[in-house]
Amino acid sequence: MSLFSVLSISASGMAAQRSRAEVIAENLANADTTRTPDGGPYRRRDVVLETQSAESPFAGMLSEQMGTGVGVSGVLVDEAEPIRRYSPGHPDADKDGYVAMPRINPTEEMVDLMGASRGYQANVAAFSAAKDMIHRSIDLLKA
Numbered sequence: 001m002s003l004f005s006v007l008s009i010s011a012s013g014m015a016a017q018r019s020r021a022e023v024i025a026e027n028l029a030n031a032d033t034t035r036t037p038d039g040g041p042y043r044r045r046d047v048v049l050e051t052q053s054a055e056s057p058f059a060g061m062l063s064e065q066m067g068t069g070v071g072v073s074g075v076l077v078d079e080a081e082p083i084r085r086y087s088p089g090h091p092d093a094d095k096d097g098y099v100a101m102p103r104i105n106p107t108e109e110m111v112d113l114m115g116a117s118r119g120y121q122a123n124v125a126a127f128s129a130a131k132d133m134i135h136r137s138i139d140l141l142k143a
Helices: 003-029 106-142
Strands: 045-053 068-077 083-086 098-101
Touching: 003 045, 003 068, 003 106
Parallel strands: none
Antiparallel strands: 045 068, 083 098
């Protein structure tokens, strides 16, 4: 595996963690949404990641062996029953005064967001290290 494929693998990891962070932010933003266009409360979403072959723009020219990266294979929607809270004055309350609320735990979402952020940072560090090695290799070849 060459340094160029390391760049592609790290870039795929950054894109996957960005997608994960976007979905988590959507969950947090809709933690109190009781009415959606589909009807009912907002449903928590979760990103599913899978290994994928990393594409390198230099693969054809250098005849290099490609490694695997990571990509988003889909977004799962939580099908669990919503939480029912007693709030008789709420516009979406049923006849008994209960409102169907999204099953979102803000603390859990924040921990997931920190994990996505750290995963992104780790990929940035790997990308930067590979980039520095490529620059040093070029400098050695100049001399």
